[in-house]
């Protein structure tokens with residue numbers, strides 16, 4: 001049994017693959033509402049963005065901030 005090679009595979013791709021500027025995919029990312037931010041959207045003139053807990057397609061969990069107006073990802077937190 002080679003335990004070392006197993007550990008290497010487990011350490012790959014630990015970070016969520018969602019990027020700033022992507023369109024919000026609430027169902028694919030299993031989005032759960034987290035909190036509101038009083039922060040200006042990077043992509044439109046909206047003055048509020050919404051935080052969600054999400055999981056990307058590979059199962060990595062993280063938090064993102066979405067603009068409710070243009071539905072683009074404004075921030076990704078690992």
Ligand SMILES: [Zn+2]
Pocket residue numbers: 041042043044045046067068069070071072
């Ligand atoms: Zn926006």
